[in-house]
Amino acid sequence: MSTKTVLITGTSSGIGLAAAVAAARAGWTTIATMRDTAKADALLKAAVENGVADRIQVKRLDVTDSEVIAACLDEVIAEHGRLDALVNNAGAAQVGTLELMSLDEVRTAMEVNFFGVVATTHAALPHLRATQGRVITVTSVGGVVGQPFNEAYCAAKFAVEGFMQSLAPVAATVGVDVTVVEPGAVASEFVTNISLDIPAFLAASGPYAPALEAYIVRTQGSYGNAQTPAEAAAPIIDALTAEHPPFRIQTSEWARDFVATTLADLDGSAVQALTTAWVR
Template sequence: MASEKTVLITGTSSGIGLATAVAAAQAGWTTIATMRDTGKAEALLKAAAEHAVADRVQVKRLDVADADSITACLDEVIAEHGRLDALVNNAGAARVGTIEQMSLADVRATMEVNFFGVVSATRAALPHLRASRGRVITVTSVGGAVGQPFNEAYCAAKFAVEGFMQSLAPVADTVGVDVTVVEPGAVASEFVSNLGLDVPALLAAAGPYAPALQAYIARTQKSFGNAQTPFEAAAPIIEALAAEHPPFRVQTSDWAREFVGTTLTDLDGSAVQTLTRAWLR
């Protein structure tokens, strides 16, 4: 069995996950690139080949919403490689809408992928990471620090992830496992386009929220016009993989650091409310 360090990354069919898988392989890691549907691996495999790391990238199926899928994937990794040195929780799905106009099923589905999926993968990986004195790196979002309009369910899930990881970090440290959260801002990836938003239909169904939603969508589209590339957002993840003692919280850009800093110094919540209310006018 191989003795090289092995990292498992979730959600690698596109965006930050794809870029992280390629960059980790470039950095010398044996990279287990997982996705719910391995039929969507073409873009990843093409990128790995273009960067001359196809031999270091292994695609496996893993659905973070399916505990049996997580267990089966980890069992294969240990059987084939003998170790797991890092888990990168990247899989996630956005959800645009305000709570009055969402079903509880929608909210639960958002939490299932973005929160419980992270919890399930982390829980299953920890015994192996204890053995290797490895690390858990979780891609959250600036939306895990700053609640954003029309993202109540998504931000709730990302806030929950950050609270979970912040609580886990000192406990994991006692058994030699480092925990880091990585907070991207706007990233030019399929994460947004995969939402498949029908903006006219959304606005037509928004009722009294339509003016605010229209302003929010216009602001968001503008922000993604100046977005990072997925490889730029992946760079801090690779740094956290390599660091002897990675920090708990990392942002992927100067903008993200400034944005997250707003909430970390906002003791009464007024600064964040002033900021986000302006997006809706």
């Protein structure tokens, strides 16, 4: 039988890069995709260092462009004959609150973090049905617990969670497993890539500045104890290789405790009490 093939989105850095290397180390032919393949150097260096350069193939894939998605998948099937798993990892942070954001910024967050996942999964499903494969989607604890100054990002991640939870039983009837992986704070370039000028952001925040400053202080503190990308990627590989992966996986004990706040919070008061403390 041909080596199993996995396609992973957003592999230029962070969790995606770590997952691509780990999948290759686990024996998978790994299609590591990114919007700009000129940013593949870190991944290729890591592949060489881990002795898996022969099992990682970099391809361009922009999750917001359906034609590029289709072309990438056509190449994968033409070159490898199969697709056994899709890992939806590509995403973009979006910090801000509604009154200070344009609707276009909200739509952009949804386009990348939600519709990008939907479009890639839509294109991959026929191939995954053929191999009785699986869809693994990296969401966030922010897809379970709504967080201040992350309205657009959390909305997109909540949408992904609801979409995948609804899809899972239907996909199972045709032999495709669906799993979501929920990281907490991860020490990666994901946050750095927001390119946020904090002093300027605070100065432009008007009446929201005190709450924003409190949120930033709290958030910066939380990243002092963040997981490494490799630690956060390990549960993705568990889901990739398990005989029967669960629907929902958190990447740390902290993440499990955090999302439990919502999952056991029938009236919403526990989450509100928790997150209100972040902005006071």
